[in-house]
Amino acid sequence: DAGVTQSPTHLIKTRGQHVTLRCSPISGHKSVSWYQQVLGQGPQFIFQYYEKEERGRGNFPDRFSARQFPNYSSELNVNALLLGDSALYLCASSLDNRGSNQPQHFGDGTRLSIL
Template identity: 90%
Template sequence: DAGVTQSPTHLIKTRGQQVTLRCSPKSGHDTVSWYQQALGQGPQFIFQYYEEEERQRGNFPDRFSGHQFPNYSSELNVNALLLGDSALYLCASSRRPGTSNQPQHFGDGTRLSIL
């Protein structure tokens, strides 16, 4: 049973560029959440997707956007990259909010470095 998978593992971009990160949820999960973890910090919630719609959003600018596909996989897009966007981006999957008290399962993350 595959867990949450993320790609790529590492990515290097320059300021002003755009990036797309990808996530496949754990089998049986239909909800995907994205988190940003800066060095030495705890993860911060970016947003959550369920039924192909953004359901919840943390305190992140509109440069951060996402998408969920019919197979429940998800993408995180970041436009106009800033140096401060350098971080580990974590994807977490779970079952539909409110239907069961199931915790989120995390992938190993994508390490994004901005030069």
């Protein structure tokens, strides 16, 4: 069975541009969460989507947005890119949006570099 898949694997953008990253969850998983991982640190929670709605959000500006589609896949959008947005963006899926007893499973991420 396929795990969480993300595309593209690498991307280079310049400051001020906009980017869209894509994620397909594990089959049967209805929740998708996005994380930002800066080099040398642990992943930081951006937001979680469930049933096409944003259910929770971390400490990230409104330049970061996402959407979830009827097939539970998701897109992360970042506007007005800054140099500090350079990071590995990880997508994780889980069965639903509750956290008490289910792990999130991660894709291998998209490496975004801002020049």
